[in-house]
Amino acid sequence: MASKEGRRRLAWMLRANRKLASSENCRSARQFTNQLRKLRPTLAPSQVTRWETGKTSAGAATVRHYEQILGLPDDSLVSAYEAVGRFWNCSDAIAPATATESSKDLHELIEKSHTSGAMTGREWRRLSRMIQARPGLVLHPPRLWTTIMHNLLNELATAEDRAWLVRQEAISRLAEHPVAASFAVRACIDIADDPATPVCIEPISLLDASRLPEATTYLVDLIRAAPDRRPLTGALLAITAKARRGHFTLKTHGALADALRDLTSTAVHHRALNALVDDTRLILGPKPYSPYDATIVTACRTLGLATQRRVDAHLDTEDTVLNDILQDALFSANPDRRLYAAFLLAATPYRTALAHALVDVHLGVSLGRDLPFEHGLQLLAKLRVPDHRALARRLLLSRAQPHQVRHAAAWACVHSQGRLDDMTWRRILAVQFELASVRPGALDTDILLGLVYSIGTDSHVPLLRELRDDRRLPPRSRHLANWWIDRIHATRSGS
Known part of the structure; x- marks a missing residue:
């Protein structure tokens, strides 16, 4: 199906x-x-x-x-x-790829992949497909695999748009390879468990590609431990994907069902996680998919028709597939399902028209739900049009917005089209520090973390240095600022 x-x-x-x-x-x-x-x-x-x-x-x-x-x-x-x-x-x-390229090409790419930041997205695709075509490939010494995996995952952590997609697919191919898989899984787990690395959702969720028992064991243990919501999110994403692919034995399936039954997340700012837990339970159940309700279908049809009319004023046929993809992109409880629906939409000529319609129809009209507004901003970011940054900036500079909207805007700036200048970010920080002081809420810490992450994706190193030493920020945000400084320097030096 x-x-x-x-x-x-x-x-x-x-x-x-x-x-x-x-x-x-x-x-x-x-x-x-x-x-x-x-x-x-x-x-x-x-x-x-x-x-x-x-x-x-x-x-x-x-x-x-x-x-x-x-x-x-x-x-x-x-x-x-x-x-x-x-x-x-x-x-x-x-x-699977076939071995049509020479061993000389393979060896040259393997050697190049050992220099951090040296590979293009197309080269990572070529290398992963060449390795895929050679299921018996063995590297000596074995630590060569480890270097390849860590360099690829480090690039993935800061990549955007197509560069991210290509690298994500490359590591997934390697995680399926008979020899490379154990090194890919180990690298994902090492990065996820490293307290010095603030990025954990991606490496954990990438375990979905591997059938190795150690990948499944790690995910089940995470669910049982119910850690911070970010690693838990990564584990839930991997589990739902592995369940769809039939990776689990009946015994593992039962263990996961038991662990999910015991899993609770009651904090208000974990509503998205609660929805993902419910979605994972559904995937593991006898009826893994259920249709969206009539209100959602109608809202996405309205948005779809508005998008089509912007592309073709003489609309004569409704694009029902567009409407279906919009339902996933805006209303799915699974972040990966929303993500890949968004990438699909962004890969079509509907992209700009949808962004404009999204601002006018979806984000401009309250649908009586909080999560879809956040999802709408996330979709707008993936469409990579200037409208997104302008809207996020306006929301973050407003003192009238509720915590949920400010949280959505802070995180929607991450890896998105365009760049806010240093002065704009300073104004945003001043407003958000003020609001955290006079109108404190449970989301304040995560809002500030999202701002620091966004400033990192915009590569404002002087501002990041100030934030690293700013005691108004929680330790995790200061640590993130320092991590971004190191990543930006590494990228610029090519080391």
Whole structure:
């Protein structure tokens, strides 16, 4: 079932990019097929239609041909196609590579990967696929694997957009490799457990790709320990993905069900985590999916139609797949499901129109829920348009906003399009410090942490140095500022 829905969405991505292309030659299926035949002379006349309806899988090579003919940046479609395909367990989208490149190329990339920051996203993709095509590959000494994994995970921690997707898929391939898997799993666990590293959700959630018992044991132990909500979030994301892929034995399935039954999270600012716990219980249950209620369906249909009209004023056919993806992007309790829905939307020409409609229709109208507003800001960030930063800045400079909105705005700035200048961040910090003093709340600590993280993604090193020494900040935020200083210096020096 998951594969069928995944194929439907991947086919939609190809169809939307072609039918909404700026060139009339591309919008015509027949003329687009003629252009494809220059790259694939034996292509059948009906093949484009079959790809774009999900009857057959296109594969990454075909998706790259779409990029070339449509004049899109390299990996703009391939990165989303592979990552979304993995999430939905579409085996055709993540088909194993074949060993077509020389051992010399492999050795050169392995050597390059041992220098931190030296690899491009495309090189990480090539290297991981070359390793994938050689299931018996052994490196000597074995610590070479460890260096590769740590360099890749360190880059992933600060990567954005397609650069993040490509690296995420690369580490997932390595976590499936018969030899590399144990090193990938160990590196993920080491980074997640390292108190000096503030990033833990990603390395924990990436354990979803591995079938190794140590990955499952680590996740089950985390659920039982019920630690801080961030590692717990990572564990829940990995568990839901592994459950969909059939990784668990009946014994493990039962142990997880028991652990989740005992898991409680009652703090107000953990509402998102509570929703994820409920979603995980549902995935592990007999009926893993349930439809969204009528209010959500109607809201997303309204947003979808507003988006379509901005792209095509003479709208004649409603895009129901767009509406379905919007439901996941805005209302799913699972952050990964929202994330990959957002990346899929961002990989289509709907991107800018959706961002404008989202501000006007969704964020401008109260739907009577708190979480969708936060999810709306997160989606806007993934669409990577200037509207997002302008809205977040306005919310963070306002003294009238409630804690939940300020929290959403602080974290929605992380790894998003554009950059706020040093002076703007200082004004935002002054407002948020003032509000934390005169109107304290349970979310204050996390709001300040989100601001520091966002300032780090904007690479304001002088301001980060001040924050590192600012005693008004909790220790965790000061530590995060120091971590960002080290990461920025490492990236700039190429060391």
